[in-house]
Amino acid sequence: xxxxYPREFREDVVRVARSRESGxxxxxxASDFGVHPMTLQKWLRAADAEDGVKPGVTSDAAAxxxxxxxxxxxxxxxxxxxxxxxxxxxxxNLPGKGSTRS
Numbered sequence: 001x002x003x004x005y006p007r008e009f010r011e012d013v014v015r016v017a018r019s020r021e022s023g024x025x026x027x028x029x030a031s032d033f034g035v036h037p038m039t040l041q042k043w044l045r046a047a048d049a050e051d052g053v054k055p056g057v058t059s060d061a062a063a064x065x066x067x068x069x070x071x072x073x074x075x076x077x078x079x080x081x082x083x084x085x086x087x088x089x090x091x092x093n094l095p096g097k098g099s100t101r102s
Contacts, residue, residue, distance in 0.1 A: 005035070013040060014047045 017029045017040060030040040049056025057065075 014043050
């Protein structure tokens with residue numbers, strides 16, 4: 001997998017693509033910077049979402065969603081441990097083998 005481009009580089013390419021003169025295509029800007037045109041299109045869409053120009057997921061929202069999913073996974077694991085502990089402890093309280101009671 002190729003290394004991701006630095007943030008500053010992406011911001012510069014997006015700035016140039018947005019301020020290009022009429023007649024200059026996205027493909028020309030992308031080839032000038034050595035990136036694929038679809039990559040530049042994705043960067044432009046992400047920048048529009050970040051700026052609030054178009055609806056989309058911002059990087060802050062994506063980071064928050066990742067953190068919430070991680071926290072949810074951890075809580076699910078904790079709940080499963082507690083359920084198993086409760087089941088184990090409830091087995092100790094049942095009369096049965098080893099009980100001296102009659």
